[in-house]
Amino acid sequence: MTEITQTDSASPVFGWVGFCFAAMALFAALFVFWAGPFAPQQSTGVTLGELAAEIGKSTLRAATGAEQPEPVARTRDLDDFLQIGVAMLGGLAIVVSVIGLLRHERRRPAIAGMVIGVGAILFQFFAFAFFAFLGVLVIMALVHSFSDFFSGLFGG
Numbered sequence: 001m002t003e004i005t006q007t008d009s010a011s012p013v014f015g016w017v018g019f020c021f022a023a024m025a026l027f028a029a030l031f032v033f034w035a036g037p038f039a040p041q042q043s044t045g046v047t048l049g050e051l052a053a054e055i056g057k058s059t060l061r062a063a064t065g066a067e068q069p070e071p072v073a074r075t076r077d078l079d080d081f082l083q084i085g086v087a088m089l090g091g092l093a094i095v096v097s098v099i100g101l102l103r104h105e106r107r108r109p110a111i112a113g114m115v116i117g118v119g120a121i122l123f124q125f126f127a128f129a130f131f132a133f134l135g136v137l138v139i140m141a142l143v144h145s146f147s148d149f150f151s152g153l154f155g156g
Contacts, residue, residue: 012105018097018113025090025120032082033127039077052142083124093117 061068097113 012100012109014096014100014103015105015107015109015113016100018093018095018100019109019116020113021089021093021096022113022116022120025086025093026116026123028082028086028089029120029123032079032086033123036082037079038082039079048138048142051139052146055143055146086124087121090117090120093120 058068060066093113094117097110097117100110100113101107
C-alpha cells in the first residue's frame, strides 16, 4: 500500500506571501539606495569642515585637560525610517517564508522568499559598510593632511 505524505502538497500561501514581501523589500532597498537620500543633506565640504573643526576642538580640550561635551543623540530622519522599514519588511518576509516551510508547503516559493529577504537586508548592510569604509578613508586622508600641515608648521 502506498503512503500519502503531505510534504510539499499544501498550497503555498505563506511561501508566496513571503516571496512577495521579500520582493517588495528588495525593490524598496534598491529604491532607497538609488533614489535616496530623501532627507535634506549638507554638502560634503560642510560636513568635512565641521568634522575637522570638531577634531581640532577635541584635541585642544584633551591637551588642556578640559572636559569633553556630553554626547548628543542623533535625530532620526526620513532616510533612517526608510532603511528600518526595508529591514523590517525583509525580516517579515523571512518569518512568513519560514512559516510556509513549517506548514510543509511547497518549498520553492518559501526558500526563494527567505533568500531574497536575507538578500535585501544584506544589501543594505553591505552598502552601509562600504560607505562607512569610504568615510573612514576620507577621515584618514583629512587627518593625514593635518599632520603634514602641523609638521611643516612646527619644523618636524
